[in-house]
Amino acid sequence: MAGMCCGVVGEADTPSTVEPSGGRQARRRRMEIHQLKFLATTASDVAAPPPECCRKRRKVENLETIEKSVVVEDLSLPVECEKVVQPCDMMRKEDCCLESSSETEIVLNSCKSTLETVVETVQDEDESRFGVTTVCGRRRDMEDAVAVKPSFCGDDLHFYGVYDGHGCSHVAMKCKDRMHEIVKNEVENGGESLEWKDAMATSFTRMDKEVTEWSEGASISNCRCELQTPQCDAVGSTAVVAVVTPDKIVVSNCGDSRAVLCRNGVAIPLSSDHKPDRPDELARIEDAGGRVIYWDGARVLGVLAMSRAIGDNYLKPYVIPEPEVTVTERTSDDECLILASDGLWDVVSNDVACNVARMCLSSQTPASPLRSPGNEVSVAGGESSDKACSDASILLTKLALARRSSDNVSVVVVDLRRNL
């Protein structure tokens, strides 16, 4: 990513030319918000910001070429200045939630508690705080699936998974339904001598086996692919799974979804995309007798643009379900973990994503006595959702769509800060 710059820009450095509207000036003063600045880092922008209209227009035209960075100043927003969640919106949303799918359950939960007055929640360090956004975006088929399972195995182990299906959605859906249960089972089997890498590798293999057996045995389906072989064999999914323990982050990845840790403002990828042209993957595929053909990007046998996946029976043994597992010790500098499908990563760099997420987190540092409605952590049905994380996941999703992502976009943001 060219042109990333991170720094502190004081109010005095703000070019006054870009603020033509008196209303906005007034609002900014009134709100006394320390600004969040997204600066284009092309030389001309830094040297002499052109008038607003030009900036806007060029921005639109050169969307792909201008890489922006987020410059975050002091972000301790006064609570009363935070985005006001309008009660009428919430009411409407709840009506909608009642008839909508389980994917909006989390939102429903948060609506409910908002409507009930302010809930004072004492932050439990082991409690999971996260935000999830998953949208169809500019595609006509939804093949992403997200699973968030706080306390999925004991109180202090939390599970987050993003699955990006291809061919059809059924493998991704199956992963969403089953992966955490399999992982739980493996973790319990491991007992005291649990080896995370082994447990996760076994889990992925079991998941893959289940998918294969299920497709073979299933007779009724309302999938797009209608489970007709051989098409059904050509269905698979990425899987990026994070298990967060009190002292570790265990990320297991298969495919081109990605997990990124934000630690002290730095984006640290915890997974490495499985692309067919990654030198070690290319060697592995060719050793197994497969070929990588460049046809609209590097593809295994000219078909699949990733080198590992759950499912995709017909591409075995070139495409394998074996995950790469990283185990990272948590530190007090850790801010958040972002898991997302390539709908985000194709258009937003790790660094930008990290900055956007930490900006949202730090702008809403929960300060219990001042907590405003709509900002509280809601807990219902064993799932909790957090406003700041939710803002982060939604903003990242909107940014992906703004940057013309043409894919489904799924983003999970997990708050890793302690001692709030």
Added chain:
Amino acid sequence: MKPNITVIMIEHENTEQLNFHSFFDSWLRELNSNLQKLASAASHHHDNDQIEDDSDLHSLIHKVVGHYEDYYNAKSKGAKEDVLSMFSPTWLTSLEDALSWMAGWRPTTAVHLLYSKSGIQLEARMTELIPVLSCGDLGDLTSNQMNQIDELQRKIIRQERGITEKLASLQESAADTGMVDLSNMESEMNRKEEDSGGKDIDQRVKSLLKTKKDDLEEVLHMGDSLRMETLKSVLEILTPLQAVYFLIAAAELHLRIHDWGQKRDAT
């Protein structure tokens, strides 16, 4: 006798086309004037963010939605008279015609329009150094709104597919047994240069085509209903100011594509 009937039918259809054509031209002019009103309302609220009274926006939105409803009512009336002219609209440019679905705009484009406009407003704000959290425009879509839009999009896609399938069946029925049988009978007759039985066949052709036209009218109606339903659903998800921004984007796109198409057709 036979040629006369044809001439009368053509004249009749032309009248209907001309009627709708002139209606459409004046409808577009009104769309343009609505666009001016929307734009000035938006800039008024944008510059005076202390305005809390949305009632002017509400009535403006109501007016603009009513204007779209007028269009579909006129279209539906026109289709009753002559559904085929609605499927080969002389009032649209070839560019608009090429982009159309069921003789109109594809309903899911509303969601894409929303995402595109929202993205442009979000990105513009990021370069403008405005606090990210509040502007009241489409860049501000909340998590609730995004979820609702996503739900809506999936629902519209399903309904679009249903209607597309219906049109597919209808188009396939162009070769159903009745059509093939009649086409053969008339061809045989032409070969033998027979006149007897001609009237009978004309009658059968007319009634067979009538069922096709009725089916087309139904599909057209389904398409138009989904368009209107989509528009209203999107507006319901948005705040009044956001709705105004959306209607501005929709009108601008509509009018400019028409202009671009006209320029191209003139060359």
